[in-house]
Amino acid sequence: MEPVLGWTDDRVALLRRLWEDGQSASKIAAQLGGVTRNAVIGKVHRLGLAGRARGGEEAPAAAPPSKSVEIETAIAVVETQAPEPVAILAHRPAPEFPAPAPVPAPEPVALAVSQRVTIMDLRESMCRWPLGDPTTPEFRFCGARSITGLPYCTHHAEIAYQPAAERKRDRRVASFR
DNA sequence: CCCTGATTCGC
DNA sequence: GCGAATCAGG
Numbered sequence: 001m002e003p004v005l006g007w008t009d010d011r012v013a014l015l016r017r018l019w020e021d022g023q024s025a026s027k028i029a030a031q032l033g034g035v036t037r038n039a040v041i042g043k044v045h046r047l048g049l050a051g052r053a054r055g056g057e058e059a060p061a062a063a064p065p066s067k068s069v070e071i072e073t074a075i076a077v078v079e080t081q082a083p084e085p086v087a088i089l090a091h092r093p094a095p096e097f098p099a100p101a102p103v104p105a106p107e108p109v110a111l112a113v114s115q116r117v118t119i120m121d122l123r124e125s126m127c128r129w130p131l132g133d134p135t136t137p138e139f140r141f142c143g144a145r146s147i148t149g150l151p152y153c154t155h156h157a158e159i160a161y162q163p164a165a166e167r168k169r170d171r172r173v174a175s176f177r
Numbered sequence: 178c179c180c181t182g183a184t185t186c187g188c
Numbered sequence: 189g190c191g192a193a194t195c196a197g198g
Contacts, residue, residue, distance in 0.1 A: 007190085024181065039191050041182060046189070050183075 005034040007043060015040065019049050030124050033151050117143035127153035129160070 005011070011032055018028045025037040025044070032040070044050055116131060117140060127142035128151040144153035152160050 026180080036191070037182090038193080042184095042189090042191050045183075 012043070012047070015043060016047065016049065019044055026124075027120070027122075030122050030126075031119060033128060115143035116140040127151070127156055129153070129156035 007015075014032065015028060018031065019025075019040075023031075025040040029035050029037040029040045041050075115126075117126065119139075119141065122128065122141050122143065125146055125148075127144045127146045129142040131140045131142060132138055142153055142156055144155070146153050147157055150157050
């Protein structure tokens with residue numbers, strides 16, 4: 001049973017903001033998840049938002065989004081799409097940054113699967129599992145190769161799609177790691 | 178070949 | 189209204 005994601009007010013609002021912010025249709029589609037860039041473009045036109053690259057003038061260079069927009073977007077993504085399978089995890093209790101160590105090292109040498117990407121580098125085939133506090137600039141997405149058809153990598157899919165039956169009290173404590 | 182948005186048209 | 193297929197271009 002698929003979530004049947006439609007153009008909810010939330011998603012439309014996010015689409016509007018990202019489009020007006022100069023994001024490309026494919027980027028927006030990747031962030032929304034569950035839709036293709038065609039769907040995004042189609043919606044954009046239906047909303048009357050088109051007008052970026054029309055005949056004659058070309059505006060290739062999309063100005064990098066403001067940090068505030070980036071963060072707001074990250075929050076929106078977490079709120080609108082982490083939910084279903086991981087409702088409990090998405091609403092984890094600890095809003096404050098827990099670890100004593102402030103930064104988990106911006107760019108370690110090389111350690112395993114996780115790439116940790118920003119909202120801007122998230123691609124269709126990348127794991128959308130949120131890492132860290134969405135309200136901080138350090139917020140990232142897992143970014144590992146996602147399972148075809150799913151928004152998460154194998155590791156995070158295991159956490160996200162736990163059968164409700166087996167997920168008794170607390171099989172796993174919710175913490176985005 | 179990668180990407181971009183624009184348009185059409187069956188659903 | 190929706191979005192895949194297609195078109196036209198960078």
